[in-house]
Amino acid sequence: MSENHRECNTDLLLVYKYFSHNIRTSTSTIVAMMEAVKDGFDDDTGEMMELVAQSGFLLDLFDRGMSATFRYIVAGEIEKRDDEIEIGKLTEHLLEKTCVLSETPETDLELDIDEKFKVKNNAYLLKSIFLIILYEAVKTSSGKLEITGAFPLLTIKCSNGFTGLPEIIQIFSEMFAKVGILLKYDSNSISMRFDYENLDCRR
Amino acid sequence: MKILIADDELRLRKVVALHLKKAGFAVLEAGNGKQAMTLAKEHKPDVIVLDIMMPEMDGLEACEAIKADPELAGIPIILLTAMAEADDIEKGNAAGAEYYLTKPFSPKELIDKINSNLKN
The missing domain is CATH 3.30.565.10 (Histidine kinase-like ATPase, C-terminal domain)
Incomplete structure (x- = not known):
């Protein structure tokens, strides 16, 4: 395996760990919130649903970030746009x-x-x-x-x-x-x- | 019974703390490993739940530090991991953690793990 490949693999692993952690954390939050709402834990369901929406936003953000970062590491370039x-x-x-x-x-x-x-x-x-x-x-x-x-x-x-x-x-x-x-x-x-x-x- | 939970994601900590309180536990919260160490020394919780990836001092470092402290070494530690990979589990074992829970997890799974730790 060449040095470039090794460096690319190390970067990919680092990127995977970071995004996997954050995506799984946001998913855990959504699961826990939904269980709390289902079990009638909190009087303020509105606040709980707001936190679910925030976690959904973060899930989308990390998914897009992972996609952009993987594409950069694999392709080595980023599209220039205006x-x-x-x-x-x-x-x-x-x-x-x-x-x-x-x-x-x-x-x-x-x-x-x-x-x-x-x-x-x-x-x-x-x-x-x-x-x-x-x-x-x-x-x-x-x-x-x-x-x-x-x-x-x-x-x-x-x-x-x-x-x-x-x-x-x-x-x-x-x-x-x-x-x-x-x-x-x-x-x-x-x-x-x-x-x-x-x-x-x-x- | 006191549970210390350390995770840098405020939303997750907040809702897990809510579940733990509803299950009858007193809850202490930390946003990183360093805060977890401080709270553990101060309050001597019955179980410590540590996320692995946290700023300043990560969960593995905090786990090692807790297990190296004679006053805290006996407190069971549950590590929250993002990946159930052999590498993470080996590192957790080396740091002295008793149990793992892989994200995404349900609060019920966490409460079951805590209860089984307390029984042991």
């Missing part, structure tokens, strides 16, 4: 659909994204991988979370840091680089710069 995407609306969409700011109740969110922050890029990729990164950032943040953006830069800063971003973020970063998005992350911030100058669509 779909128009509004970054502020996309960010708000995720926050509305998941509705859970953080594990830490005292986390507060400051969202300030220029409404003119629009990019032309691969919408499928952004609507899956971008949202997954945002979801992970929000989920693992503690303290004050600031999401700010104006073309060409989106920044997510967390006052107490992220408790841990998944290992797969390195692969996401590689995928983004192919469509001109420079992803940088450390324990306190994640930034995405939409840079069309350095496009390289080969893996």
Whole structure:
């Protein structure tokens, strides 16, 4: 087996583990919610059904993310597209659909994204991988979370840091680089710069 | 009877905690392995349920740390795994976990496992 094949297999395993875990977790949530509703556990069925809907949204998100990531690893390329995407609306969409700011109740969110922050890029990729990164950032943040953006830069800063971003973020970063998005992350911030100058669509 | 459940997915934790409370258990919740360790030391639960993939300290690391602590080593640990692969089970065995539950699971399965652990 060549070094390239080995590297590809390692990446595939990492991707499979990450997405399998998240898809199975969301499925467990839906099963547990439905059982709770069936058994009449909770007075607020509406809230339970809202949580089922959120888990359904996440299932779809992880399924699309897995598909995009597998395709990238196997084909080695990402299709360049010129779909128009509004970054502020996309960010708000995720926050509305998941509705859970953080594990830490005292986390507060400051969202300030220029409404003119629009990019032309691969919408499928952004609507899956971008949202997954945002979801992970929000989920693992503690303290004050600031999401700010104006073309060409989106920044997510967390006052107490992220408790841990998944290992797969390195692969996401590689995928983004192919469509001109420079992803940088450390324990306190994640930034995405939409840079069309350095496009390289080969893996 | 106190059950500590650690999973970074808030929605799942919330609904599993609801099922456990309805089954008569007191429930402690943690969002990662490090928080689980802190709560375990503080409250000495009767059973600990750990998801494997969590930020900061994962379930396997937390399991090892709990089993290495003489005051906590006797607490049964149920690991929640995404994959029932030999590799995960071997790692769980090496970390000292007593039982596994593969996601997706039903809360009834978890409660059965907890009850059988408590009987033993």
